Amino acid sequence: MAYSDKVIDHYNNPRNVGQLDKASTEVGTGLVGAPECGDVMRLQIRVNSETQVIEEAKFKTFGCGSAIASSSLATEWIKGRTVEDALAIKNTDIVKELSLPPVKIHCSVLAEDAIRAAIGDWKKKNSVAETANAAAVAH
Amino acid sequence: MGTVTSNVEVPVGVSLPIYMDNHATSPLDPRVLEAMMPYFTSKFGNAASRNHSFGWEAEQAVETAREQIAKLIGATSKEIIFTSGATESNNLAIKGIAEMYRERGNHIITQVTEHKAVLDTCKRLEKYGYRVTYLPVKADGLIDMEDLRRAMDDKTILVSIMAANNEIGVLQPIREIGKLCHEKGVIFHTDAVQAVGKVPVNVIADNIDVLSLSGHKVYGPKGVGALYVRRRNPRVQIAAQIDGGGHERGMRSGTLNVPGIVGLGKACEIAREEMDSEAAYLRGLRDRLKTKLESELDYVHVNGSMEHRLPGNLNMSFVYVEGESLLMGINDIAVSSGSACTSATLEPSYVLKALGLGDDVAHSSIRFGLGRFNTQAEVDYVADKVIDIVKKLRELSPLYEMVKEGIDLTKIQWAAH
Ligand SMILES: Cc1ncc(COP(=O)(O)O)c(C=O)c1O
Ligand code: FES
Numbered sequence: 001m002a003y004s005d006k007v008i009d010h011y012n013n014p015r016n017v018g019q020l021d022k023a024s025t026e027v028g029t030g031l032v033g034a035p036e037c038g039d040v041m042r043l044q045i046r047v048n049s050e051t052q053v054i055e056e057a058k059f060k061t062f063g064c065g066s067a068i069a070s071s072s073l074a075t076e077w078i079k080g081r082t083v084e085d086a087l088a089i090k091n092t093d094i095v096k097e098l099s100l101p102p103v104k105i106h107c108s109v110l111a112e113d114a115i116r117a118a119i120g121d122w123k124k125k126n127s128v129a130e131t132a133n134a135a136a137v138a139h
Numbered sequence: 140m141g142t143v144t145s146n147v148e149v150p151v152g153v154s155l156p157i158y159m160d161n162h163a164t165s166p167l168d169p170r171v172l173e174a175m176m177p178y179f180t181s182k183f184g185n186a187a188s189r190n191h192s193f194g195w196e197a198e199q200a201v202e203t204a205r206e207q208i209a210k211l212i213g214a215t216s217k218e219i220i221f222t223s224g225a226t227e228s229n230n231l232a233i234k235g236i237a238e239m240y241r242e243r244g245n246h247i248i249t250q251v252t253e254h255k256a257v258l259d260t261c262k263r264l265e266k267y268g269y270r271v272t273y274l275p276v277k278a279d280g281l282i283d284m285e286d287l288r289r290a291m292d293d294k295t296i297l298v299s300i301m302a303a304n305n306e307i308g309v310l311q312p313i314r315e316i317g318k319l320c321h322e323k324g325v326i327f328h329t330d331a332v333q334a335v336g337k338v339p340v341n342v343i344a345d346n347i348d349v350l351s352l353s354g355h356k357v358y359g360p361k362g363v364g365a366l367y368v369r370r371r372n373p374r375v376q377i378a379a380q381i382d383g384g385g386h387e388r389g390m391r392s393g394t395l396n397v398p399g400i401v402g403l404g405k406a407c408e409i410a411r412e413e414m415d416s417e418a419a420y421l422r423g424l425r426d427r428l429k430t431k432l433e434s435e436l437d438y439v440h441v442n443g444s445m446e447h448r449l450p451g452n453l454n455m456s457f458v459y460v461e462g463e464s465l466l467m468g469i470n471d472i473a474v475s476s477g478s479a480c481t482s483a484t485l486e487p488s489y490v491l492k493a494l495g496l497g498d499d500v501a502h503s504s505i506r507f508g509l510g511r512f513n514t515q516a517e518v519d520y521v522a523d524k525v526i527d528i529v530k531k532l533r534e535l536s537p538l539y540e541m542v543k544e545g546i547d548l549t550k551i552q553w554a555a556h
Contacts, residue, residue: 008467011143012142012144035502035538035553036498036499037479039480040538042537060535060536062535062536063461064461064464064478064480065464067461103483106485
């Protein structure tokens, strides 16, 4: 299959590869997918508890080039955003940015899931109530 | 962290891209092309034209090809039927026998790693009231002879088991299978597309009744194949699946593809003459590739038996690296993968699954199909490049990292999606 230039660029030069200390309270970890499905993404964020800004994001992905590119792009996009802003990222935004074909849409879904899972983990660790935050963004 | 692009040096004499997917199709041997050329131009006759020299010339060429093919597999030329390829040969064999022997029985035995041209043909016959047993394979890809023996009953008319598998190159024990079939009075068909011309196949010694082969897997042209149908001890009959002018002794109507047939014949002649030396050469290259990969990489896994295997086949899993991402990194090398991500259905290879491999191992598989025109310099480049990219992708792999940290991946609750 033919890949878009942006997928190739992220594949060749993946951004923010690595890991953050899972045990830290500032860090949220999302591990999504399953080896049997051929795709596992781990996305981690380090959040400033004062500002709720994602100051650092790291990923590692087992999956196709589109999955690698989707997670790489996801880390780029969430860095510097508040957790609530990061939650606004939709898989369709990733599909559009990377020009993913229909068979690769699930790779972008996985990246969105990974963002949500990482943020969910961070919230759980820091006892941030989901509902309170949801209300806060509905302005 | 590093990039995934590679700067492995290309050795002198190697031009990119490198073709190493000879199970999918093989390049046409220049000697084959040369033999075919006149039959596209001046010698264009219809082999069925009985009353002028154009027809006689074409018919003569077809008969020569029939003999070349027969000689390669130990048959007689009258036992060779020309088809459009092995898909048609398999359809004709299985459907034609099922129809012809319907009164004797309705049971067919095959096995799970067959090519779709056999499996889907059997599935269709199930709709028409035939009973099909799909034998499992062992972890090494071979069937268990006891399973076959047990599956046979008094309604069994046909056993169809491939000689060599197209993904893992595993050679089934066709001689024993044929022997058992003959003891039981059951017809034995083998899809020998990947085996013919690569390893010795002899219809007499191997007790084969019906055999499918294809031009484009033996450095011949695409769109032409043959079916061997035994004429004595026992005489096998096949009901035609294509009706028309009664060509090929009524078994397969249609004007013969003379240039293609000439090419197939020439390809078989070359294969017969060069098979032994070529097999030794390919085995050497294949083992070199395997040794290099295994010495530089951990968590690699050869899929299927190494002992019972085509000389030019290597199917390896680079665990914790997904196959399509690996193909993307080695895009100057043409190989294929059993990964779901490369398939339209997003299902990993059913052949690898049949070996009992976890899906994660199937996802990581690469099939290297070495052929006549591959060189040692190419093998060295391929090995270096694969090693380089696998290492880089493993730096990106959360699974590899976890395993290295001693985490048991099977104990993790993966979120199914
Ligand atoms: C084992 C096997 N059987 C059958 C076929 C089909 O052959 P053809 O392409 O000539 O129809 C192939 C090739 O894809 C094959 O590998
Ligand atoms: S991870 Fe399988 S298609 Fe992307």
